[in-house]
Amino acid sequence: MPRWVVAFLLTGAILAALLVLALATGHGPGRHLSASPITLTLVDHMPDDR
């Protein structure tokens, strides 16, 4: 296997590890599947019924 492919595989593995780390700490792709924090920010700005 050429060296450049190994470099790509290593980079991919590091990115995958970072992704798993981000997921484990609640900053990963899980955010794509739920409401964004900005939505929560919006809720803070919404007028309440009082």
Place this chain on the structure above:
Amino acid sequence: MLMPAPVRKLGLLAHILASVGWLGAVLVSLGLAVVGLSATDGDLVRSAYLVMETLGWTTLVPLSFLSLATGLVQALGTRWGLLRHYWVVVKLVMNLFAMTILLLYMRTLAAVSAAARSANGADAASLRDPSPALHSGAALVLLVVAAALAVYKPPGRTRYGQRRVPT
């Protein structure tokens, strides 16, 4: 089956146009994300996030599919093949990865856009989100690397490619 030269050229033109168009749309997206992060006018920040979602569905997603489809045609209809050369395989994996992240990210963009739509009069700081800039920047790097692979075509055949008759 190999395509005749005129068809191959036409396919290559379509693939280049789709891929460069995708790259351009990512650049626009990055520009809007930077506006979202840096503008002090709340309306401008809201507008940037609203346009980003529309840009995603009308340009980014269709061009990513077109880039994949034309790339597959180019690979399967030419001597390069889909799994014979490492650079083709790596490009294919990168394209699929980028498309998957893009489709997942469209949900986040929808949430960002919905928040911006409803946050009339909110100040810019409360709307800012670094995520679009991060994703657009990463997509830009990925697409530039993919373009470089297509131009330089670094050598190396896969095991499958080595078993095939050399071309």
